[in-house]
Amino acid sequence: MSNRPLASAGRAVPLLRAGLIAGIVVAAAAYPLAAVTGIGAKATAHAVEQKTSILKTALPAETSYLYAPDGRTVLTMFYEEYRQYTKIQDMSPNIQQAIVAAEDNRFYQHRGVDPKGVARAFVANARSSGVSQGASTLTMQYVRMALRDSASTPKEVQEATQQTSLRKVKEMRMALDVEKELTKEQILERYLNSAYFGHRAYGIYAASEIFFSKTPATLSPVEAATLAGLVKSPSEYDPITSDQKDATGRRNYVLDNMARLGYLSPDAVAAAKSQPIRLKLTNPPNDCASITQQYRSWGFACDYLKNWWSAQPAFGENRLERMDKLRRGGYRIVLSIDPKIQSAAETNVGAKDNTGSPFANGIVVAEPGTGRIKAMAVNRNYSLDLSENGPSSNPEADPKMKANYPNTVAPLLGGGSLPGYQAGSTFKMFPMLAALNAGMPLSTAYDSPYRYKSAVYDGWAPSNASGAMTGRQTMWSGFGKSVNTYFVQLEEQVGADSAVRLAEQLGLRWRTDVDKEQASPGKAKKWGAFTLGVSDATPLEMANAYAAVAADGRYCEAIPVMSITNRDGTPATYTTAGGVQREIAKPRCRQVVNADAARAATDAARCPTGDTPARGSCGGWSTADSVRGTVGRPVAGKTGTTDSTRSAWFVGYTPELAAASFIADPDNPFNAVGDGQSQIPVNAVANTLRDALKGQPTRQFTPPSDQMVG
Known part of the structure; x- marks a missing residue:
């Protein structure tokens, strides 16, 4: 002892x-x-x-939400940690x-x-x-x-x-x-x-939705105890992937403690512990590839939103910071896409070429005066699954490489890293605008031979598409018939560099090494072929550039949103160079050419569509004379094709909308579309404008002044 x-x-x-x-x-x-x-x-x-x-x-x-224009329909979310901040009174x-x-x-x-x-x-x-x-x-x-x-x-x-x-x-x-x-x-x-509850659920709102498909306000004692039990070890007590034995034991421990603390009666705890864990799972969408099925075709617009967001200095100093803000900032973003116009665009693009074609047929619709993008559609499925895609048609590509059809997330319509497609004679708008803005009238005339030898461009000799384009031309007839030799002479007089710089002011960017070199200050003066559209461009750029002409020369940066609000409900803002606070989602516009010059360009641009200009003569025929009859209201625009018709374009506009459509093989620029398909973009734009504006009052273009007519 x-x-x-x-x-x-x-x-x-x-x-x-x-x-x-x-x-x-x-x-x-x-x-x-x-x-x-x-x-x-x-x-x-x-x-x-x-x-x-x-x-x-x-x-x-906090999770950022992307909404349809109604401000209520959630298209998708962006998050690294799925979370929505919830006030305690709502728990x-x-x-x-x-x-x-x-x-x-x-x-x-x-x-x-x-x-x-x-x-x-x-x-x-x-x-x-x-x-x-x-x-x-x-x-x-x-x-x-x-x-x-x-x-x-x-x-x-x-x-x-x-x-x-x-x-x-x-x-x-x-x-x-x-x-x-x-x-x-x-x-x-x-x-x-x-708190983290497992399965990417950060915070009680996400946990309630993911595990029980309900809000925190309606959690029962059993559900609350189950979720509270997860915080200690979300993987060990996971009721989704385990046999629920450990999860049930942990839940019951929490329920017993709730009784000890006086939150629940012993009888209520006994009844709760007798119940199995009944889950009702939800998998919240994340990013553009998981956009809701009803709006899956809006994925391309969603993708453009991300590219636009990543370029906005207001969201950070670099792309990584900006995307981190999108996924963690708790923003409420309302997309600018108009459901009616988007539906029209999808219908009229899809009707021309199916998703299984190597040729991409796409369209972008922009709003003059705001720059807001109202539709983005292409004959592709927005999807990350490329397993069933066809082989690449590019002979220089890896033979195992898949083509971008029928599925793709590539920014085929613009806003990303792809350079775009040669836009052909749609570029004739830029030297014409430069000339008009410099005071040259619409009646400026040149003789247009079949082939023209340029002294300014070191003997370069462009030709016209046909002998029918010979004779004396003005801006009206030259634009309506797309007379190459007329526009080379016009460009010589105003300066190719002036046309290049104006295109840049209207939103065009040079992405290939060749285009960057040709557009450089030392080379632009000699870039005679610029007016023929040898540079790459995207339909996003072209729709917005032509929208500036429709808006009397006022260019607005392309913008994919109607509004962006912070997590506290206030508008997201940025500070200008002058120290002024402005909303990020508001249009950013500036006058690039004077209004009279833009109105004169529109008057000439009515000629290609079969419309009648307010002041001059189109010279008897045009390259897309069916457009006016299809749209059924005043319309302007321009066709464009490249050598061997490797790509074909049409850019058209009314006072309300501007649309650019193209057809090309994004995988292989040498795979020619052919003349037989060059009408596809014309019809896509004409039909989309018709359907989008159906039921709206007809608006007229403002005629140019006598000074601009000459």
Whole structure:
């Protein structure tokens, strides 16, 4: 019997040591943590003060939503962490009580750090010679999550999550400070919006939707306990992929704690524990490839939105920062696509060439005066699945390479990295506009032989498409018949560089090495073939450039949105060079050519469509004379084909809308479309404008002044 007291004393030594350690930690927490041995409060003070200011206002990453123009229909979402911030009043009391029961029973008693919990954890860990129990309060856990969410570098992420004594002391100190600034309800709200529940569900809104297809406001005690139980270990207690034994055990533990804390009656807990976990799963869409089935063809417009967003300095200093803002910023984005116009575009493109054709037939519709994109359609399926695509028609490509039909996510319509397609005689608009803007009248006349030898362009000798284009031409007849030799002479007089610079002001960009060199200041003066459309362009660019002519010379940057609001409901803004705050989604317009010059260009551009100009004569025939009859209202535009008809274009506009359509093989520019298909873009534009404007009042173009007629 004499050995028993000695044995008891031996067992008590570790406990005594643990009690002493716990006492130190409790004292440190009470005063508050400045005296923790070996840490050095001064070394951490600056970092703590910095981080505390962040925590007072820290908001976690939040999902951005893309809406149809009605502002209600969700097309898709953008997120790295699926989350929608939810106010605590919009959460069921069940989830508030369940998370306290699961993670911090004394949440409403302590002030950020729980001395009793710290002491208990030290004793338990000393007994187990390891880490068997933690002492993190809900507030401390929130601090850790907020630091992680506000981290902008890998080092900051590591500092926020690494398992070290220094990190724990910082966390405890900040928890004490946070509790001085925020109420318990505010801390609980932020915690429930930050916690990870598994399956990419960050925050209670996402967890409620993904696991139970409901909002946090309607969670039952059983559902709330199931979700609260996941926070400790989302993979271990996952009710989706496991046999639910562990998930059920964890749920029941939470329910028992809810009873101990007085949140549920013993009978209610017994009834709840008798129920199996019944899931109703939802898989939230993410990014353009998962756009809702009803609007799947809008994927190309969604893709353009991303490319546009990544080029906006308002969202960050570089592409990575801007895309990070899109996926974490909680924006509400309303797309500018008009359902009626988009439907018309899809119908009239799809009717001309099916998705299984190597030739892409696409159309973009822009709104004059705003630059807003109203339709983007192409005979392709927007999809990441390229497994069933046809072989590439490009002989220089990898023989194993798949072509971009019937499925693709390539930016065939513009706004991405693809250079586009040679646009042919649609480029004749640029030297004509430059000449008119310089004061040359529509009646400017040149003799147009079948072949013209240019002295300005070092003996270059372009020819016309046919001998019927010979004779004396004006801007009306030259544009209507697409007379190459007329426009070479016009370009010589106004200067090819003037036409190139004007095209740039109207939104065109040079993407190939050849185009960049030819458009350079040292070369542009000699780029005689510019007027023939030898440069690549996209239908997005061409629709918007012609829209500026329809808007009396006022160019508006192409924009794919009606509105962008921040997570707090305020409009997203940027600061101009002059220090003025402007909404990002508002049109950005500037006068590029004078209004009278633009009206004169429109008068000439009525000739190709079979319309009648207000002032001059088209000379008897035109290249797309069916358009006026199809559209049924005043319309202007221009056809364009390239050598051997490798691509064919038509750009047309009314006062309300401008549309550009092309047909080409994006995989192989040498695969000729052929003359037999050159009418396809003409019909696509004419039919789309007709259908889009059906039922709207007819608007007239404003005629040019006498000075512009000459």
